[in-house]
Amino acid sequence: MRNKLKIGLFGFGCVGSGLYEVLNQSGLFNAHIEKIVVKDPAKDRSLPKNQFYYDPDVILEDLEINVVVELIDDAEAAYEIVTKAFKKGKHVVSANKKLIAEHLIELLTLKDEYGVSFLYEASSCASIPVIRNLEEYYNNDSLTGIEGICNGTTNYILTRLNNELRSFEEILKDAQDVGFAETDPTLDIDGFDSKFKLQILILHTFGLITTPQEVLNIGIRHIKEKDILFAKEKGYRIRLVSFARRIEEKIVAYVAPQFVRDSSFAYDINFEFNGVSIEALFSDKQVFIGKGAGSFPTASAVLSDISALQFDYKYEYKKLDECKATLANEAFLRAFVSSSDPESLKQIEFLEVDEEFVSQDYAYKVGTISLSQINHDLYRTHPELFISFFADSEICLHDPTKENKKAVNV
Amino acid sequence: MRNKLKIGLFGFGCVGSGLYEVLNQSGLFNAHIEKIVVKDPAKDRSLPKNQFYYDPDVILEDLEINVVVELIDDAEAAYEIVTKAFKKGKHVVSANKKLIAEHLIELLTLKDEYGVSFLYEASSCASIPVIRNLEEYYNNDSLTGIEGICNGTTNYILTRLNNELRSFEEILKDAQDVGFAETDPTLDIDGFDSKFKLQILILHTFGLITTPQEVLNIGIRHIKEKDILFAKEKGYRIRLVSFARRIEEKIVAYVAPQFVRDSSFAYDINFEFNGVSIEALFSDKQVFIGKGAGSFPTASAVLSDISALQFDYKYEYKKLDECKATLANEAFLRAFVSSSDPESLKQIEFLEVDEEFVSQDYAYKVGTISLSQINHDLYRTHPELFISFFADSEICLHDPTKENKKAVNV
Numbered sequence: 078m079r080n081k082l083k084i085g086l087f088g089f090g091c092v093g094s095g096l097y098e099v100l101n102q103s104g105l106f107n108a109h110i111e112k113i114v115v116k117d118p119a120k121d122r123s124l125p126k127n128q129f130y131y132d133p134d135v136i137l138e139d140l141e142i143n144v145v146v147e148l149i150d151d152a153e154a155a156y157e158i159v160t161k162a163f164k165k166g167k168h169v170v171s172a173n174k175k176l177i178a179e180h181l182i183e184l185l186t187l188k189d190e191y192g193v194s195f196l197y198e199a200s201s202c203a204s205i206p207v208i209r210n211l212e213e214y215y216n217n218d219s220l221t222g223i224e225g226i227c228n229g230t231t232n233y234i235l236t237r238l239n240n241e242l243r244s245f246e247e248i249l250k251d252a253q254d255v256g257f258a259e260t261d262p263t264l265d266i267d268g269f270d271s272k273f274k275l276q277i278l279i280l281h282t283f284g285l286i287t288t289p290q291e292v293l294n295i296g297i298r299h300i301k302e303k304d305i306l307f308a309k310e311k312g313y314r315i316r317l318v319s320f321a322r323r324i325e326e327k328i329v330a331y332v333a334p335q336f337v338r339d340s341s342f343a344y345d346i347n348f349e350f351n352g353v354s355i356e357a358l359f360s361d362k363q364v365f366i367g368k369g370a371g372s373f374p375t376a377s378a379v380l381s382d383i384s385a386l387q388f389d390y391k392y393e394y395k396k397l398d399e400c401k402a403t404l405a406n407e408a409f410l411r412a413f414v415s416s417s418d419p420e421s422l423k424q425i426e427f428l429e430v431d432e433e434f435v436s437q438d439y440a441y442k443v444g445t446i447s448l449s450q451i452n453h454d455l456y457r458t459h460p461e462l463f464i465s466f467f468a469d470s471e472i473c474l475h476d477p478t479k480e481n482k483k484a485v486n487v
Numbered sequence: 488m489r490n491k492l493k494i495g496l497f498g499f500g501c502v503g504s505g506l507y508e509v510l511n512q513s514g515l516f517n518a519h520i521e522k523i524v525v526k527d528p529a530k531d532r533s534l535p536k537n538q539f540y541y542d543p544d545v546i547l548e549d550l551e552i553n554v555v556v557e558l559i560d561d562a563e564a565a566y567e568i569v570t571k572a573f574k575k576g577k578h579v580v581s582a583n584k585k586l587i588a589e590h591l592i593e594l595l596t597l598k599d600e601y602g603v604s605f606l607y608e609a610s611s612c613a614s615i616p617v618i619r620n621l622e623e624y625y626n627n628d629s630l631t632g633i634e635g636i637c638n639g640t641t642n643y644i645l646t647r648l649n650n651e652l653r654s655f656e657e658i659l660k661d662a663q664d665v666g667f668a669e670t671d672p673t674l675d676i677d678g679f680d681s682k683f684k685l686q687i688l689i690l691h692t693f694g695l696i697t698t699p700q701e702v703l704n705i706g707i708r709h710i711k712e713k714d715i716l717f718a719k720e721k722g723y724r725i726r727l728v729s730f731a732r733r734i735e736e737k738i739v740a741y742v743a744p745q746f747v748r749d750s751s752f753a754y755d756i757n758f759e760f761n762g763v764s765i766e767a768l769f770s771d772k773q774v775f776i777g778k779g780a781g782s783f784p785t786a787s788a789v790l791s792d793i794s795a796l797q798f799d800y801k802y803e804y805k806k807l808d809e810c811k812a813t814l815a816n817e818a819f820l821r822a823f824v825s826s827s828d829p830e831s832l833k834q835i836e837f838l839e840v841d842e843e844f845v846s847q848d849y850a851y852k853v854g855t856i857s858l859s860q861i862n863h864d865l866y867r868t869h870p871e872l873f874i875s876f877f878a879d880s881e882i883c884l885h886d887p888t889k890e891n892k893k894a895v896n897v
Contacts, residue, residue, distance in 0.1 A: 099769045103627040104809070204770040206624040213623070214616040217513040217794050218787055342776070345755050359509045360614040360787035366752070366774035377628055377769035384627050399514070 079387040080143075082108040085136030085167075087158055088148035089115050089122055089129070092172060092199070095372030096148065096379050097124070108144075108383050112136050116149070137161050144386055146379060147171040156180060163191045170382040172199035172375060175264075178273035181286050185394070194391040196382035201274040202227050202351040204374035205367040206381065208392070211281040215357055216395050222322035222356035223282045224342075227274040229349035229370040230265035231297050231317040233257045236347045238305050239314055245300050257349060267456075268294035268317060268332040275319035275332055282321065282355070283328055284396030291404055293448070294332040295456040299463045303439050304415050308336055315465060316343040322356075324474055327405035331448065334465035336413065341468045342366075408448040409477055411470035415441035418461045425462070426450060428478045445478060489797040490553075492518040495546030495577075497568055498558035499525050502582060502609070504533055505782030506558065506789050518554075518793050522546050526559070547571050554796060556789060557581040566590060573601045580792040582609035582785060585674075588683035591696050595804070604801040606792035611684040612637050612761040614784035615777040616791065618802070621691040625767055626805050632732035632766035633692045634752075637684040639759035639780040640675035641707050641727040643667045646757045648715050649724055655710050667759060677866075678704035678727060678742040685729035685742055692731065692765070693738055694806030701814055703858070704742040705866040709873045713849050714825050718746055725875060726753040732766075734884050737815035741858065744875035746823065751878045752776075818858040819887055821880035825851035828871045835872070836860060838888045855888060 086093060093113075100108060114130045115122070122129070136142055137158070145162040147155050152175040159176065160183075162169050169188070171177065177184065177200055188195040198208050202225060211220075226232050230252060237248045249266070252258035264270045272294040276287050297317055308315050313336035321330040337343040342364045346352040351369025356362055368374035409428065416422045419440035430444040451464060471477070496503060503523075510518060524540045525532070532539070546552055547568070555572040557565050562585035569586065570593075572579050579598070581587065587594065587610055598605040608618050612635060621630075636642050640662060647658045659676070662668035674680045682704040686697050707727055718725050723746035731740040747753045752774040756762040761779025766772055778784035819838065826832045829850035840854040861874060881887070 102629070102768075105627045204773065206620055209624055210616055210620070213795070214619055214791050217515045217790055219512070339755075345749075357787065358512075359783045359790070361778045361781070361784050363614065363616075364774075364776035366776070368771045371771070373769045374771050377767065377771075380627055380769065381624050385623070 079107050080389065082144045082383060082386055083142045084108060084110045084144045084146055084383070085139065085142040086110050086113045086146045086148065087133070087136070089113055089124070090148070090150070091372045092375045092379065093148040094123055095376035096146065099373060099376040099380050100383070103380055105380070105384055107387050111142055112139065133158055137165055142167060144168045144170065144383065146383065147173060148379070149173070152176040152179065159184065160187060163187045163193055163195070166191055166193060168194040168386055169196075170379055170386070171195070171197045172379060173197070174200040174270065174273035174277060178276040178289055181276070181280065194386060194389070196385065196390070196392065197277070198382050199375050199378035201277045202353055202367070203369045203371070204378050205351055205353060205365045205369070206378070207278065207353045207365055208281050209381070210365070211278075211355070212392050215355065215360065216393065218360050219358040220282050220323070220355060221358060223278050223353065224321070225274065225278060225319040225353040226316055226343055226346045226351050227319045227353070227369065228265055228271045228317060229351060230258045230262065231271070232346060232351070232369070233349045234266070235297060235315055235317065238300065239309065242302060242305060244302060245298070266298050267296035271317055271319045271332040275321060275330060278319065278353070279321050279328065279330060280397070281392070282396070283323060283402055284394065284398070284400030285328055285402055285404070286397070287330070287404060292330050292332070293451060294453065295334070295451065295464055297334055299460050300334070301415065301417065301439070301463055304463050304465070307413070307415070307441065311336070313338060314344050316346070318343060318468065322472060323402055324405070324472070326402045327474055328402050329405045329408040329448070329472055334463075335468045336465055337468040343468065405474060406449060408472055408474060409445055410448060410472045411444065411467045412446045413441060413443050413465045413467070415439065415463045416461045421459065421461050428476060447476070489517050490799065492554045492793060492796055493552045494518060494520045494554045494556055494793070495549065495552040496520050496523045496556045496558070497543070497546070499523055499532055499534070499539070500558070500560070501782045502785045502789065503558040505786035506556065507534070509783060509786040509790050510793070513790055515790070515794055517797050521552055522549065543568055547575055552577060554578045554580065554793065556793065557583060558789070559583070562586040562589065569594065570597060573597045573603055573605070576601055576603060578604040578796050579606070580789055580796070581605070581607045582789060583607070584610040584680065584683035584687060588686040588699055591686070591690065604796060604799070606795065606800070606802065607687070608792050609785050609788035611687045612763055612777070613779045613781070614788050615761055615763060615775045615779070616788070617688065617763045617775055618691050619791070620775070621688075621765070622802050625765065625770065626803065628770050629768040630692050630733070630765060631768060633688050633763065634731070635684065635688060635729040635763040636726055636753055636756045636761050637729045637763070637779065638675055638681045638727060639761060640668045640672065641681070642756060642761070642779070643759045644676070645707060645725055645727065648710065649719065652712060652715060654712060655708070676708050677706035681727055681729045681742040685731060685740060688729065688763070689731050689738065689740060690807070691802070692806070693733060693812055694804065694808070694810030695738055695812055695814070696807070697740070697814060702740050702742070703861065704863065705744070705861065705874055707744055709870050710744070711825065711827065711849070711873055714873050714875070717823070717825070717851065721746070723748060724754050726756070728753060728878065732882060733812055734815070734882070736812045737884055738812050739815045739818040739858070739882055745878045746875055747878040753878065815884060816859065818882055818884060819855055820858060820882045821854065821877045822856045823851060823853050823875045823877070825849065825873045826871045831869065831871050838886060857886070
């Protein structure tokens with residue numbers, strides 16, 4: 078009853094070479110890597126040169142190959158590979174969150190049109206089986222929220238910042254030296270990677286399709302040592318959280334730094350670990366923790382997808398058909414905004430200020446703000462500002478300060 | 488393609504009535520509870536009396552009913568129901584860990600003989616989807632260990648003991664008053680419940696079938712306030728851990744109290760929460776945390792099993808065929824043994840003593856012991872002794888003190 082899987086593998090970097098080894102050791106006898114296509118003929122690899130091809134069509138035009146495993150960095154090249162694989166009737170396993178987040182509708186439509194399976198467990202939180210569980214296990218439970226530490230690079234940096242109280246730039250440099258951060262760290266530290274993963278989680282949690290433009294992402298690039306000190310003094314740790322919560326028929330979603338207390342699952346997710354918390358009506362709160370990066374942990378998720386293809390496994394996207402919710406355009410929540418230039422704090426409008434501190438070179442405010450005024454332009458053009466939300470504060474669709482006043486008037 | 492599920496439900500207690508509600512709210516339109524059989528006609532229930540039957544055969548002899556959901560307390564009665572259901576060709580969903588642990592081989596053989604499915608996600612850790620993930624997701628990864636906080640009652644008691652420094656008896660009484668412990672708490676506090684769950688986890692992690700007699704369980708009944716104080720002073724918390732680790736081709740397995748540090752997943756599992764940590768060769772360490780008891784959380788796991796039956800889902804028990812490992816008869820590990828009667832400590836043989844404390848009414852030793860000398864008889868007949876292992880210490884198949892000496896001689 079098991080399908081024989083003849084695999085064409087794209088990419089032989091960290092995850093691709095990990096998959097090669099993991100598959101060999103796994104005892105998964107129905108799956109075999111037939112051909113490997115890579116980009117750069119000059120690069121040294123752990124297999125002899127004659128094992129590699131450089132033309133994608135060597136795999137894509139091979140009628141024998143029924144599964145394409147796409148593990149390359151370049152999302153645009155991946156798009157060409159994956160869409161052509163669909164059209165050739167091949168199942169696809171991918172770990173490419175950027176590709177998926179940017180082309181959600183098109184990829185889902187195309188895979189249906191050609192009747193193939195498209196699996197991508199490794200794309201969100203690497204080794205943590207979150208997509209499979211959302212699809213298979215929580216498919217009849219009404220989910221109210223999902224929150225994740227989905228990016229190992231930023232979590233590694235934030236953990237070390239908290240432990241060592243050195244500058245962001247120093248720790249980033251260290252992270253780059255030990256291979257936990259890319260030479261160009263933008264996708265990670267500005268929250269893009271976390272956002273792509275959040276979009277995939279939102280799809281499988283609520284059945285909602287989003288575009289990268291619709292979902293806010295602000296990162297940790299502007300964090301100051303005094304911000305870390307503030308957090309420590311108050312018993313918080315700072316985490317970059319991929320956040321989505323259903324309130325009535327609206328989904329409030331963002332990627333942003335959060336102050337988390339030890340009562341939060343995120344508090345104890347340290348260094349390169351990832352974690353996801355799922356809030357459900359029946360099964361209550363569930364937390365999954367595991368390695369969010371690394372050759373073998375990520376490859377193990379890819380292997381699980383390959384293994385599932387033996388049994389014709391497809392994501393059902395049950396919640397996609399049922400989804401009545403839309404993204405919230407506005408929400409109100411408690412925020413911390415600090416600045417090395419006290420004057421510049423004025424551009425953030427607080428509906429209510431709980432705490433305020435001003436000195437010559439550092440100032441902060443804590444209070445209720447509207448989420449809609451925070452956007453990526455503001456984040457990008459104001460390196461003096463650090464913005465963080467509070468994990469344990471309420472989040473409302475309507476201005477809570479007005480509601481209080483109204484309540485008083487009545 | 489989905490099967491229509493006509494369900495016969497046994498039991499309408501906490502989980503059974505929870506399932507009734509959860510199923511109604513779930514939008515799982517292919518599944519319907521046709522008949523409910525309960526034991527006690529006199530008991531008040533949330534549905535009218537005419538909805539209940541009292542003769543199991545009303546369900547078991549009903550040819551229309553294709554799924555039996557067994558949610559009763561009595562493991563012996565459950566045995567009769569489940570085996571007859573198999574023989575009548577009905578799929579079974581159960582949450583009864585005692586039934587499963589005591590009759591593993593027979594139940595697996597019988598369900599195969601009659602070609603039916605037997606699912607029991609709720610039996611281990613209630614809402615946490617651990618069995619499904621072991622079966623579906625980690626089925627091609629080589630697993631080296633599994634550890635769980637699988638019993639909400641003892642974890643609730645241990646959390647409160649740690650927070651409040653009151654006596655075990657007082658906290659147990661409180662737990663009984665708020666419904667977190669049974670009137671007869673034996674199964675929970677002596678580690679039987681944790682052991683039944685461990686046996687199920689061992690089956691799906693390693694493919695090894697065990698009997699309750701083969702697996703050691705010692706509980707928390709004999710814990711003293713001074714033991715809690717010792718743990719707190721050294722930065723430990725005490726947890727009742729279901730433990731299994733593969734070393735070479737041996738599985739070392741026990742249920743026992745452990746001192747855990749904040750680097751352990753178990754440290755932050757508090758009150759009635761459960762948690763499971765899976766150690767795998769490729770995917771590394773994975774932790775799952777969720778509610779280990781309660782009407783809706785447990786019912787949600789039962790619902791997931793029912794939902795899976797729509798698609799003819801069966802556990803594959805892939806590791807059962809591949810398993811070469813056997814239970815270890817002996818192991819060596821670091822232990823803490825305390826006593827209110829210093830003399831009685833002498834009956835535990837330490838191969839090496841790291842720490843020792845003696846006063847008139849309290850003494851303890853910390854050091855390396857052989858696991859084989861600890862057994863349930865010793866535990867039962869010596870209420871003055873509290874035995875706990877260390878989560879962060881090594882565990883060996885051979886006497887490590889002898890190996891050291893040998894190494895020195897050579």
